[in-house]
Amino acid sequence: MRNTLAIAANETRRIFVSPLAWAVLGVTQLIFGYIFAGAVVQYVRNSDMADQAVGVSDYVGSGLYGSATIILLLILPLMTMRLFSEERKSGTLTLLFSAPVTLVEIVLGKFLGVMVFVLAIIGLLALMPASLLPVVNLDLGRLAAGLLGLLLLTMAFASCGLFISSLTREPTIAAVGSFAALLVIWLLKMPASFDSPFAPVFDYLSLISHYQDLISGLFDSSDVVYYLLFTALFLWLTVLRLDMERN
Numbered sequence: 001m002r003n004t005l006a007i008a009a010n011e012t013r014r015i016f017v018s019p020l021a022w023a024v025l026g027v028t029q030l031i032f033g034y035i036f037a038g039a040v041v042q043y044v045r046n047s048d049m050a051d052q053a054v055g056v057s058d059y060v061g062s063g064l065y066g067s068a069t070i071i072l073l074l075i076l077p078l079m080t081m082r083l084f085s086e087e088r089k090s091g092t093l094t095l096l097f098s099a100p101v102t103l104v105e106i107v108l109g110k111f112l113g114v115m116v117f118v119l120a121i122i123g124l125l126a127l128m129p130a131s132l133l134p135v136v137n138l139d140l141g142r143l144a145a146g147l148l149g150l151l152l153l154t155m156a157f158a159s160c161g162l163f164i165s166s167l168t169r170e171p172t173i174a175a176v177g178s179f180a181a182l183l184v185i186w187l188l189k190m191p192a193s194f195d196s197p198f199a200p201v202f203d204y205l206s207l208i209s210h211y212q213d214l215i216s217g218l219f220d221s222s223d224v225v226y227y228l229l230f231t232a233l234f235l236w237l238t239v240l241r242l243d244m245e246r247n
Helices: 002-016 019-045 056-080 085-090 092-098 103-130 140-165 171-189 199-205 207-215 221-246
Strands: none
Touching (some): 056 140, 085 092, 085 171, 092 221, 171 199, 207 221
16 A cells, blocks of 8 residues: 555656646636636526526536536546556656556556546535535535546546556557547447437446436435446556556
């Protein structure tokens, strides 16, 4: 565990000293802030909204978190593309293999390092609806479920990006490959709408299907299990890939 935390701390430092990380952090917060401000203004201007079942937590919070999934789908491949591909390209991956650490510790350390950056994004995102607390009553449980879903979804994004990064020595190829793989799994929701005996399977495998329940405030342990299994699967595949390369 100590080795994993040491690798995670080193990876976190590498991320936050990179101009790319700060550029991504700044741009995402500008986009999220614009979406949040627009949702608040639209909610206030709609005088009939107060008489409807849709509350501010659903209209503003859930709308913001729903838009955040698309932004994070775009930026997570950028943040994971260098995790192993750049190590391989620069030759430092061989040194990492020779260090007194296991492959599991290396993979988990890299994964935790990028998740620290993700937590910074989600933390700043959570402050936006929270800023409304002094003036309105928010459904904190609904917002918490949405944030939990967003965290689990980004864990899945990061684990898949980590695996794709372990397959190549070119960060650009890793970024494009990660985005393509995540988009395909995301779009499994489309064939799930067809009248087919395999529709329930596609619906279950889709990344976004399980998030829609959480963003609606419906906590189902099966959704949490899906994201945890998805994350564990790609982390395990990454370990297997590195083991093949080391041997």
